[in-house]
Amino acid sequence: MTSTDHVANGPNKPPGTPPVSSARQLAAASVGNAVEWYDWYAYSFLAVYIADQVFPKSASNSLVPLLATFAVFAVGFFMRPIGGLIMGAVADRHGRRAALTATILLMGAGSLLVALTPTYHDVGVLAPIVLVIARLVQGLSVGGEFAASTTFLVESAGPGRRGLFSSFQYISTTIGQLIASGVAALLVLLLANDRMNDWGWRVPFLLGALFSLVGLWIRRGAQETRPAEERDGARPGLFEALRRHPRESLLICGITAGGTIAYYTWTTYLPTFAQVNANFDKGDALVVSTISLAFFALLQPLGGILSDRIGRKPLLLFFAIGFAALVVPLLDSVTDTFVSLLLVQCAGMVLLTGYTSVAAAVNAEIFPARVRAAGIGFPYSLTVALFGGTAPYVGTWFKEAGNAGGFPWYVAGLCLVSACFYLVLPETAKEPLKG
Structure with a gap:
C-alpha cells in the first residue's frame, strides 16, 4: 500500500468518496495546527508591547500593565477545556473536518481582533475588554484544535502508521512556535522601538489572520475521517x-x-x-x-x-x-x-x-x-x-x-x-x- 492510498482505502473512508492522499491529510492537520499555535505564541512573545498600548500605566509599579497582559494570557488558557468540550462535540456530531474548519476560523478571528485592538489612550477601558474577548476566542479555538486534529490525524493514518501520524501534532506545534518567535524577532530587529510600540506589534497578528485563511483552504480539501452513516445516527450528548x-x-x-x-x-x-x-x-x-x-x-x-x-x-x-x-x-x-x-x-x-x-x-x-x-x-x-x-x-x-x-x-x-x-x-x- 502506498502513502497515497492509506486514507483512500482505510477503514474510515466514507463510501463513494474519491481518493485523497495521506500527504493532504497530514497537511490539513499540520498546517492548520501550526497556524493555531503561531497565533497563540505570538501573544506571549509580544506581551511587553501589548501591555504598553492596551493597559493603563501605573505610576507606582511599571510591571502592572505587563502583569495584566499575562493575566489575559492565563484567561485564554482556561478557556481551553471549554473549547475541547464544545469543539470535540462538534467533531463527533458533524465530522472532524467541520471542527477543524471552525477552530481555524475562530483562531483567525481572534488574531484579527488582537491586531485591531484599540489603545487605552484612544478608548480607555474598552481596549483591554476587546483584548480579553480576543483571547477568549483564541483559547476556545486552541482547546478544540487538539481534540479535532488529534482525532483527524490518527484516523487518517494507514495500518501501522498511527504513531508516525501522531508525531505531526507536536511537529506542527513546534513549527508554529518557531515561526512566531522568528517573526517577532525580525520585527524588533527591523523597526525602531517607537514604531514597534505604535503599530509593529500588530503585524504578526495580521499575518496570523492571513495564515488562517491559507490553513482554511488546505483543510477544505481534506477528507472526512468519520463516515457519514456514523454521524447521521443518534448524535452523542455534550457530556x-x-x-x-x-x-x-x-x-x-x-x-x-x-x-x-x-x-x-x-x-x-x-x-x-x-x-x-x-x-x-x-x-x-x-x-x-x-x-x-x-x-x-x-x-x-x-x-x-x-x-x-x-x-x-x-x-x-x-x-x-x-x-x-x-x-x-x-x-x-x-x-x-x-x-x-x-x-x-x-x-x-x-x-x-x-x-x-x-x-x-x-x-x-x-x-x-x-x-x-x-x-x-x-x-x-x-x-x-x-x-x-x-x-x-x-x-x-x-x-x-x-x-x-x-x-x-x-x-x-x-x-x-x-x-x-x-x-x-x-x-x-x-x-x-x-x-
Missing part, C-alpha cells in the same frame, strides 16, 4: 464521553499530567528558570531555546515510527521514569554557560519525545469513534490548564518562597504519577481503532 467513559477520561488526565508539566517546563519556562536561578543571559537563553525546539521537532517522527514498531508504553515509560529520575540533576546542572543550558535543554527534549511523539495516538486509541474527539478534548485541555499552563507560575512561586529547588521535585512527582497510569495502560499500537 456523553464523561458520563459513559469515566475511566477513560481519568486515563487521559493521568496520561497528560506528567507530559504537560514537562513540556511547558522545557519549552516555555526553562529559559526563565536559567535567567532567574543561574543569571543566564536573556538573549542567549532565547537562542538556546530556538535551537532546542528545532532539535525537538526533528525527533518527533523518529519517536512516532519507533512506537509503531515496539508499542506506545515503552516510550511513555522511558519519558516518565527518565524525567522523574533526571529532572532534578538536569535543572541543578544549569549554569550561566551557553553549552550547559543547551545540553540540558536537548537532553530533556529527548526524554520528552517519549511522550509528545505518541500522545495523540495514545489518546485517540482510548475512546470509541462516537465520542473520541470530545472524550479527548475536555480532560486533556483541563489537565493542560491545571498543570501545564501554571508551570511558569509555580516555578516562580517556588523561587519567591525561597525554595527554587522544590520545583524540579514537583515536576518529578507528576511524572511519577503519570508513570503509574502508563503501567496499567493497555498496549494499543497493534490494535485497530475502536469503532
Whole structure:
C-alpha cells in the first residue's frame, strides 16, 4: 500500500468518496495546527508591547500593565477545556473536518481582533475588554484544535502508521512556535522601538489572520475521517464521553499530567528558570531555546515510527521514569554557560519525545469513534490548564518562597504519577481503532 492510498482505502473512508492522499491529510492537520499555535505564541512573545498600548500605566509599579497582559494570557488558557468540550462535540456530531474548519476560523478571528485592538489612550477601558474577548476566542479555538486534529490525524493514518501520524501534532506545534518567535524577532530587529510600540506589534497578528485563511483552504480539501452513516445516527450528548467513559477520561488526565508539566517546563519556562536561578543571559537563553525546539521537532517522527514498531508504553515509560529520575540533576546542572543550558535543554527534549511523539495516538486509541474527539478534548485541555499552563507560575512561586529547588521535585512527582497510569495502560499500537 502506498502513502497515497492509506486514507483512500482505510477503514474510515466514507463510501463513494474519491481518493485523497495521506500527504493532504497530514497537511490539513499540520498546517492548520501550526497556524493555531503561531497565533497563540505570538501573544506571549509580544506581551511587553501589548501591555504598553492596551493597559493603563501605573505610576507606582511599571510591571502592572505587563502583569495584566499575562493575566489575559492565563484567561485564554482556561478557556481551553471549554473549547475541547464544545469543539470535540462538534467533531463527533458533524465530522472532524467541520471542527477543524471552525477552530481555524475562530483562531483567525481572534488574531484579527488582537491586531485591531484599540489603545487605552484612544478608548480607555474598552481596549483591554476587546483584548480579553480576543483571547477568549483564541483559547476556545486552541482547546478544540487538539481534540479535532488529534482525532483527524490518527484516523487518517494507514495500518501501522498511527504513531508516525501522531508525531505531526507536536511537529506542527513546534513549527508554529518557531515561526512566531522568528517573526517577532525580525520585527524588533527591523523597526525602531517607537514604531514597534505604535503599530509593529500588530503585524504578526495580521499575518496570523492571513495564515488562517491559507490553513482554511488546505483543510477544505481534506477528507472526512468519520463516515457519514456514523454521524447521521443518534448524535452523542455534550457530556456523553464523561458520563459513559469515566475511566477513560481519568486515563487521559493521568496520561497528560506528567507530559504537560514537562513540556511547558522545557519549552516555555526553562529559559526563565536559567535567567532567574543561574543569571543566564536573556538573549542567549532565547537562542538556546530556538535551537532546542528545532532539535525537538526533528525527533518527533523518529519517536512516532519507533512506537509503531515496539508499542506506545515503552516510550511513555522511558519519558516518565527518565524525567522523574533526571529532572532534578538536569535543572541543578544549569549554569550561566551557553553549552550547559543547551545540553540540558536537548537532553530533556529527548526524554520528552517519549511522550509528545505518541500522545495523540495514545489518546485517540482510548475512546470509541462516537465520542473520541470530545472524550479527548475536555480532560486533556483541563489537565493542560491545571498543570501545564501554571508551570511558569509555580516555578516562580517556588523561587519567591525561597525554595527554587522544590520545583524540579514537583515536576518529578507528576511524572511519577503519570508513570503509574502508563503501567496499567493497555498496549494499543497493534490494535485497530475502536469503532
